[in-house]
Amino acid sequence: MKKLRRDFYCGDTLSVAQNLLGKTLVHITEGKRLSGKIVETEAYKGITDKAAHSYGGRRTKRTEIMYGPCGFSYVYMIYGMYYCFNIVTQKKGVPEAVLIRAVEPLENLNEISLNRYDKSFSSLNKTQIKNLTNGPGKLCKGLAIGKSENKLDLCGGTLYLVDDNSNDFSIKNAKRIGISYAQEAADYPWRFYIENNIYVSAK
DNA sequence: TCCGTGATTTCC
DNA sequence: GAAATCACGGAC
Numbered sequence: 001m002k003k004l005r006r007d008f009y010c011g012d013t014l015s016v017a018q019n020l021l022g023k024t025l026v027h028i029t030e031g032k033r034l035s036g037k038i039v040e041t042e043a044y045k046g047i048t049d050k051a052a053h054s055y056g057g058r059r060t061k062r063t064e065i066m067y068g069p070c071g072f073s074y075v076y077m078i079y080g081m082y083y084c085f086n087i088v089t090q091k092k093g094v095p096e097a098v099l100i101r102a103v104e105p106l107e108n109l110n111e112i113s114l115n116r117y118d119k120s121f122s123s124l125n126k127t128q129i130k131n132l133t134n135g136p137g138k139l140c141k142g143l144a145i146g147k148s149e150n151k152l153d154l155c156g157g158t159l160y161l162v163d164d165n166s167n168d169f170s171i172k173n174a175k176r177i178g179i180s181y182a183q184e185a186a187d188y189p190w191r192f193y194i195e196n197n198i199y200v201s202a203k
Numbered sequence: 204t205c206c207g208t209g210a211t212t213t214c215c
Numbered sequence: 216g217a218a219a220t221c222a223c224g225g226a227c
Binding site: 042044051052053076078079080081082084086099101131135136137138176177178179181182 | 219
Binding site: 053061 | 208209210211212213
């Protein structure tokens with residue numbers, strides 16, 4: 001169980017997005033350890049990617065973190081209600097990132113359940129368990145990732161990834177989700193997921 | 204399958 | 216100021 005070092009996050013964003021699959025996302029909050037295995041990611045290739053917040057070199061207070069060094073978190077709010085968790089890739093000045101779309105909950109299932117539903121894990125039905133963290137907004141709520149988790153160094157002690165040597169799966173790719181406005185970029189197969197994992201948000 | 208929710212950022 | 220937005224849950 002080794003914490004991933006910064007060089008893991010630095011480099012080609014499409015490669016990092018695939019390498020992230022099977023890794024464990026850990027959030028230490030209020031003395032508790034919440035974690036889940038990453039099963040679905042999407043790559044956002046900055047300047048040339050119409051679906052990215054940083055398309056065309058757009059640089060604002062919100063996107064500033066993407067221009068920094070790799071291995072930092074980029075958490076943004078969407079539709080006024082939900083957060084999405086991204087990992088900044090590439091070197092300083094290149095605003096690319098990987099969106100974590102879904103995880104399989106691993107540790108402290110009861111805390112994750114309370115965060116999501118205000119109900120204990122043992123009271124959940126099958127559908128509720130499946131829906132715990134199978135989407136970008138859901139996993140942020142479940143793992144308690146919000147505004148205060150933005151701009152964190154993933155090489156620190158609060159929010160980080162570990163390698164549990166989970167390699168026994170095959171990777172599928174597909175079009176990204178929810179970006180039909182992005183014209184030709186909407187068809188790029190930059191979504192990656194673990195085949196046959198029930199926590200993947202869509203097939 | 205569709206629609207209301209609802210806040211932050213960005214664009215004009 | 217207005218529009219747009221990398222979702223979700225519940226009503227049909």
